[in-house]
Amino acid sequence: MAVSTKLIAVVGATGTQGGSVVDTFAVDPLWRIKAITRNTSSAKAQALLSKHPDTNIDLVAADLSDVSSLVKAFEGATAIFGVTNFWTLYGDEKIQARAADEGRSANELCFELELQQGKNIFDAAAQTQGLERLIFSEAPNVSKISDGKYKYVLHFDSKAFAVEYGQQRYPELWARTSLVRLGTYLENFLNQPYLLPEKNEEGVFVFVAPGTKETLLPLVVGGVETGTISKVLVDVPAGKHVIAYRELIKLETFVEAWSNFLGVTATIDYGGIAAKLAQMPISVELKKEILEMFNFLGEFGYIGDDETVIHPKDIGVVSGSVEEWIRERDWCGVVDA
Template identity: 40%
Template structure:
């Protein structure tokens, strides 16, 4: 008998990866949850035979219906949509930053998922896309990494309020998206003809968890379900430093490697014109520099530690498979 996995955010990158992988597994069926069932991505999924239900993470009753009959729920919440939405500023309380608002919204979403999942009859597994609590693991030094803290505190809510659900839960902490490289990441050409990468001071030599989300996250979620629940998985395709990664990228693209150009957090903020986003990402990088992407949590394991087959993308494979024409065009 096939098992039903209900995928929250199936039209997004993470949910789409889980759907793509599980659609290849004969012992699984899929139900996707989306707020926008008429979007092009949703229509494409429907054409592929993947059933969708309209539900909203801000509406717990809609989640209860969408979760009915699930063996497994894959949960991912949304910090960034209101951050990008220009209408969000009108919703802020006096003295509230947009990042704080997004934190509150995402934490509420995570709690709503937990509340609905806890009442789902027959549910066997819950896999939560999360990150570590940067405020806690830094001892209060980095309190502005809101998209980390919201996800971590939603996981804590499950453990504190629903111990039976927590016993069915596994966590996947998704690494830095490899697709960010297509955004150019501050790559520029100097007068000497060499290519440079701007990074925040001191962040160049630490290994960073990197994830080819479309290809690999679904595989990691499947691996998590093949072992006992309770795992806290750093869902990385590989770990690599900016220094090593950028030198390799230049070599694979036939470019003269100039090295890293260190900048301050304040300079980094100016690279990202969306208010609040540059500071958020910059503080995340500083937290990872000082405490590690996972905060140094000793419970964290890598996909390779699970003891099941989980093929992942290497950096060289990723670079060779991507079209870099738009990035390279900007360097001419």
């Protein structure tokens, strides 16, 4: 029987991306896993252990806002997978209340908090003896790529600014770091109101989309591709910057496969996001953030002019098709809504 010789510390182990990394490494007997989460007694944490009962997984408690807890959690790690989550912070009632008390938007407060959490990951990783690879989940630097045109896609910039911090502050750690950038979650077409199609009076399902008919979207299953790509990134030389996706396709390709599978008629309203957001019961600041994100992606895409970004095939990763994913989902809640 193979003996585990390497250890990966996985931040956000009970979330979509971290959970994917745990799932992927759990099937390799050469790796032990520190599954890092805020609450090791939570239902999600216990379910993670139950999912992999015969593997070397240890639940470890740590708080991304507490560097010392991360330093302890990272001890002995050969590799670290780091990820932050703007939306977890945004959904915290205490943070919403704090923002209100301070007379500021929750978006701006969450930007600051997530940026600090990202910095904390780099700070703690830099103190990890024997670390061979840090993999950090990042996002486009919107304000930089757009030359200041779009300044309010805060859930992207918070991650990008953390990467800039790590690169500038820790050159030795940076030489052992690789980045993974998640594209558009396919799951968003199932659960995000601004992407769900709406049936018009003629019975046609209408999707909204960024950009034009020529815009390419990197469609990804975050709970699958994150782990697959991360597993490769620990084995290849550092310095890779991979955009993760299942397929890089036009939205009309997705919609055609979706409508054919369900036997319905569908169309796309390019530029219709503003009108859709106006009808949603969410804050003005959140509407602004989502609209700027759509406008940015439509104009610059997920890559922009960043020549450092490579594609999954460049490191030998080939995933299933988007059409396969569509056929494996239950769309009753979408088409019957």
